Amino acid sequence: MKKFTLCLALCSVAAFAETWTGTVSDAKCGAKHAAASEKSMACVKGCVKGGSAAVFVTEDGKVVPIHNGDAVAAHLGHKVTITGKITDGAVHIDSVKM
Numbered sequence: 001m002k003k004f005t006l007c008l009a010l011c012s013v014a015a016f017a018e019t020w021t022g023t024v025s026d027a028k029c030g031a032k033h034a035a036a037s038e039k040s041m042a043c044v045k046g047c048v049k050g051g052s053a054a055v056f057v058t059e060d061g062k063v064v065p066i067h068n069g070d071a072v073a074a075h076l077g078h079k080v081t082i083t084g085k086i087t088d089g090a091v092h093i094d095s096v097k098m
Contacts, residue, residue, distance in 0.1 A: 017085055018083070018085065018086070019081060019082070020058055020059075021058075021081045022034070022056055022057050022079070022082075023036050023079050023080070024044065024054055024055075024057075024076055024078055024080060025040075025044055025054070025055050025077070026043075026044050026047035026052040026053065026054060026055060026076075027052045027053040028047045028052040029043060029052075030063040031057045031061050031063055033077060036078055040077050041076065041077030041078065044076045045076045048069075048076055053065065053069055054072050054076065056082060056091055064086070064089075065090035066092075067087070067092040067093075071093040075098065078098055079098070080097060081096075081097045081098075082095065082096050083095045
């Protein structure tokens with residue numbers, strides 16, 4: 001019975017996760033790097049290295065802060081599909097796919 005309850009709880013949490021496609025950028029430049037060009041990727045990496053927070057730019061141009069920026073550290077400047085939950089106006093990323 002305990003295993004069933006645990007499984008049910010995990011499944012219900014997963015049901016609230018959403019998936020979005022967009023670009024990983026930085027808070028300083030935001031949607032300016034939505035094209036994910038080589039130049040944009042270099043700028044995003046430099047800004048994040050300099051202390052700017054990573055953000056997610058949706059396909060319709062919305063800039064969304066990321067709770068756990070370490071989840072996208074390997075994808076700075078890339079077009080990605082993320083799965084996660086939005087809480088308090090920021091996304092907590094569960095997974096990232098290129």
